[in-house]
Amino acid sequence: MELKSAMEAATADLDVRPGFVGDVMAGGRRRHTRRLVALTAAVALLAGVTTGVVLTDSSSVPAVAADARLTATTEGDLSGDRAFISEAQALWGRSKSAGLRPYDNVTEFTGPSNVFWAANTPSGPAALLAQAVRVGDDPSPRVLVGLVAGGGVVQRELDRGQESGLYRFGPDSSTYLALGLGGKVFWSVNPVRGPDNRLSRTWREAETGPGGVAVVTARQSERPVFVRADNPPLPQDFGSEPLRGRFAWRPDTAFVPHPGLGWSGRQCASDSPVEGPGWPAEKAPSPRGDLHQRGLLDYVVDWDATGEWSVCAWLPDGRYAEVFEAFGELYGALYEPSGSFSAPLLGGKAVKGTPVVVPLPDGQGTIVADFDGRIGPQERIHAWLAPAGTKDVMVRHGDVSSVVPLS
Amino acid sequence: MQDFEDFVALRSQALLRTAYLLCGGDKSAAEDILQDVLMGMYGKWRRIRTSPEAYARAALANAAANRWRRRSRKPEAPMEHAETPLAGGHEQQVVDADSVVRALAQLPSRMRVVLVLRYFDDLTEADTARALGCGVGTVKSQTSRGLARLRELMGEQVLTWS
Structure with a gap:
């Protein structure tokens, strides 16, 4: 047996524990924050010493997350369907870990959930909810936004500074909900390769309805791409940052097969x-x-x-x-x-x-x-x-x- | 930091395997040093994002070497399988996977790191030298001595290097 083969055989069954990625992310953030705080404190102390300024505590730390979706009136054509809204809230509250990744580390749901959008879609009725939560030992509340459809929680997204606001669901995963988040969302399918081998895409604006939510249908084989921008990208401009909902991320479980050729x-x-x-x-x-x-x-x-x-x-x-x-x-x-x-x-x-x-x-x-x-x-x-x-x-x-x- | 999270999600398994060999088969220690290395990369991501894997492997190698240095200072019990007899002689034609790990665990840390980077991660001598901050000559000599030591531990009949 060759040394490399023996080493590969010895490690073939190894994979990281579930939640490892989250631990790394949370730990990395903590360590980075501590470093920044220490650096800031050192600079501030130095500045205080050199200028004689006495530092005092700030009292302007916000007590609750200020996100209108936590209290907004329900929008959408099912906004008057109290039974559906209640059912969505019940599903949301019943399976608190569903749609979350282990390392999201949500420790407490601090307020009531709010259905800010409920409507019929090509894949059936769907509801978007928001709820204030606490994460780990972070004293500031965060906002958890998610989708309930098809009798369960499809996806939840924790506010981590950059919300994708894109959800995918349905029997063939062809229905997308894109949140405007105060801006415009453009989407495109079926890239075309030209004679010079360069690709081009035609972009169209996702028309947002009540609640700033756009409903888009696209098969995965059409390679749909969504971007949030002020203007649509040019057909041959591939410099935009695509929106990547939770569905686009690698499953955080052990032994996920390698894609493609499997190498x-x-x-x-x-x-x-x-x-x-x-x-x-x-x-x-x-x-x-x-x-x-x-x-x-x-x-x-x-x-x-x-x-x-x-x-x-x-x-x-x-x-x-x-x-x-x-x-x-x-x-x-x-x-x-x-x-x-x-x-x-x-x-x-x-x-x-x-x-x-x-x-x-x-x-x-x-x-x-x-x-x-x-x-x-x-x-x-x-x-x-x-x-x-x-x-x-x-x-x-x-x-x-x-x-x-x-x- | 999405791309950092993607990197962690995509490459942790491969990096864990390297760390496992570097730690002589101690999975807990491998997870610990991998987590520590990746957490350290979080704050440096902008600087290292062009070649994160090379950075991670070098950091793992150094973390594993430091870990061994710390262990060697303490009068600590050897690893549970480090003294287990290895291949049972020429009659044993198949090397079980664990025996490689046991043999690696008995090598000096720098020698083990060189062999893992060269033969498991397929780094060239130059890349290995760069990762460890040493000369190519050192890599060559550690490789040669490491292979000879592995042969002693495992039996020449059952292990080839190509």
Whole structure:
């Protein structure tokens, strides 16, 4: 058995405990806040000492969260349906942990819930509720907003400074509720790739009804994207920040399968130059971001839209390549030794069970990857940079070998 | 901080596996140092977001080495399986997964860290040297001595390095 295989076998069943991510986030926030408070106190003390100013306590700390939704009158075409509103509140109160992530750490529901919107939607009646809560040992109340539909709590969102205000539900997850939050929401489906490989999207405003809530229907296969902005993005502008509701986040449970090809980690198809000028680059490569900014890679909203693997390669001409998977297709980018973007790579479909083959431009060879496989004449594990002119490559998994044509 | 949360959610499992090996098979310690490292990254995220994984692995390696240093100062009982006999000789043709961890636990911390980064995380010698703040020569010598020590502990017949 090889050392790497033995190490992988020894760790194969390991995963973080449920709630780990939340503990990290909460702990990180606490530690960061403590550091800032200590720094501020030190600066203030220094300022007080040098100026002779006596510091006094502030008495202007707000006692309750000031969010109109906590007390607003119910809007929507079911606002007069007292039975539905009562049922929504009952469901909300009955399953207090539903729709929350373990690390939201809500310790107390401090006030009554309020249904601020209730209406019929293409996926049935739905209600949006708000409630003041306490989080951990934070003395300030927070606002919890959530959706009740289909006989249960679909999603809850805790105010953490930047509310997404986007909910998805329904039998085929095709109904979206987008909260205006005092602004405009634009949405788009079905990106189109032009002859120059650049994508474009047509945006339209989500028309908000009573309560500032827009109801939008879009199938997931249409790749809907929502943004909150003053004006609609231009068709080839991929610089907007997409709204990502809770549904878009990775489930916070152990043993979530890796998406796409199912691979995990970063493997290199060639060895890095130990010596020589220019590498590592001053600027770390960011192929996903670079392709997205250029309109070559679509908005990655859902956590499973991209694989969790990448393959890198140092090329004969000194450049660096990185290949990854998104939306079931292969993408990549080439970088100069300085780290500046050189060229995009669009590698076609990623097919599970089939080695990844990405030809490189300018006679730099072909990246062949098959995690845990032995590739090429030297049987390099995981990935191999086949030299230019290579017609086919042998890939072996255990005793099973196959020949992969490269041309 | 959404992208930091995504990073934690997406990469914690892989990083935990590295931490587990770095800690010689102590899962609690691995979770502790991983949580500590990730919490520390929260406040530095803007600075390190371009290469967070490399930062995390380097921080884990150093945290694991420091942990061992602290342990070595105390007259503490060895890890529960550190003294367990390893492979039972040439007749044992299959290495059970735990024996690798047991063997790693018996290596000096810096040697163990080098082997984990090189052979589990597939870092190059240069990247390993960069992560540990040492020279490539040190990585080479620690790798060579570490592999030799592992061979002694596990038996040459049952473990190859390629």
